[in-house]
Amino acid sequence: MNTGNVRFRQMSRDEVGIAVDWAAREGWNPGLSDAACFYPVDPKGFFCAEVDGKVVGTAAVVNYDDRFSFGGFYMVDPAYRDHGIGMQLAGHAMAHAGTRVIGFDGVVAMVEKYEKKGGLFLHYNNARYEGLGGGTMPSGLVPVRDVSFSDLADYDAAHFPSRREEFLRCWIHQEGHIGLAKLDNGGKILGYGVRRVCRTGHKIGPLFARDRATAELLLDGLVADIPGEPFFLDIPVPNTGAVGLVQDRKMVPVFYTARLYTRPEPVPLPLDEIFGVTTFELG
Template sequence: MSTDGFAVRTMRRQEVEAAVGWAEREGWNPGVSDAEAFYAADPEGFFIAELDGAPVGSVSVVNYSEAFAFAGLYILRPEYRNRGYGSRLFAAGMAHAGNRNIGGDGVLAMLEKYRTRSGFSLAYRNIRFEGTGGGNEPEGPVDIAAVPFEPLAAYDARHFPAPRPRFLAAWIRQEGTRGRAVLTEDGEIAGYGVIRRCHHGNKIGPLFADTPDVAEDIFLALSAQVPGEPVYIDTPEPNAAAVALARRQGMVPVFETARIYTKAVPGLPLDEIFGVTSFELG
């Protein structure tokens, strides 16, 4: 404990659940079961700030590999903001990543602060679209449960800056989640996507696909699982086909983030990334 009663420590599992609850109150609309998968990614990567023993803030910096980490869940209770606590909390979390390239999704208004505080630079914008589920499920996509996990994890790793098998295994199996994949005639994965129950409606993410047509089939298959309910998808703005898909399905933009990195922008195939997995964990 510091002399002013402020301290940062690693979260316990149940505290990650609480931090996801704070994210909901901030209006970020996380999944109702996200905490389990988040914690599986890196149990040492979640931090809680306390003042005289009472929780006042959170941040996550999840180490996916020796080269890459992702920061999120940066929340300070409103009454404790602008008092220097946020900077100390953020610095403690960033220290967990060491010399890794750190990614994040920040609000656009905070870009200058992220740049000056931790050296983050803008890569591109992500746009959250909102629509309504329903329609008929196309014939092509198959239930993700029928796809062997190893090739699924390998396909996922092509579209993310690091392999994340522990996270992925928990993510696709969390309660209220359904997944679909498209396979080629040779049985290779041509795309996959997941839709999960959120505090408000349902969110598609990730949605990775070799082509826009495959992405649309997966999108339609997932949307058909939740007729009449709100559906969200977070699209990288540089993928014009992803933005066009969302608009073609009658979705409207409701929120934006800035995808930022402390080092070089990873060389990912953005034209195959139609839906971001999570603003909190990348």
């Protein structure tokens, strides 16, 4: 196999669909409309490796602001692995971030490689759990689209390493996405969550809440109208409340990921209020 003429370049909007399809093939179960919200965040942040006009590898490093980026879709066609293409592609993509801190959810078994060759530092693990929908819609929740967007963006930014208004606006309004929020009597946001349709079942993400009771309420609402259908929740393992939530519901662990960053110092996130990661691909 001739891999000496590898070309690294940005992907077009349509080519991002290749990365989403590959993610499905690898078992990551992306949402049906993920590309529609991912690409506009940073159209220059999606890359591929190409051999003889064929895409053989994908990677994304999406710049959210001038301080933070998130990497994902790091995959190489099985027929082209073990030729160094992946590491070259990763380096090409990471250069797009400049001096920004980059976050990444990777395969646990490859952490040593990520650390030694990728310049990444393990911070903690995330875990995907599967459950079955159904139940009764609880009272006291409101559609997230009816919440002040400015307030929602502020609340979201307190649970993510950067502001992400463009992504958030698309995420809550995208077809097939259902969002709910819990407000106090004064209209202050106590938590919110979004459910989206995926290749298999549904995913809940993000699920941010001030405490486990609020997270439980939101989750009950998000899965009430999908009786018997599978749903998936990706939790940060250090959040003991989230671990208790999935265990008490008899949800089944599917797989774990390693959350890594390009800095050894802790990234200031309130993990005890993060009951569901937004996406493994974009953070």
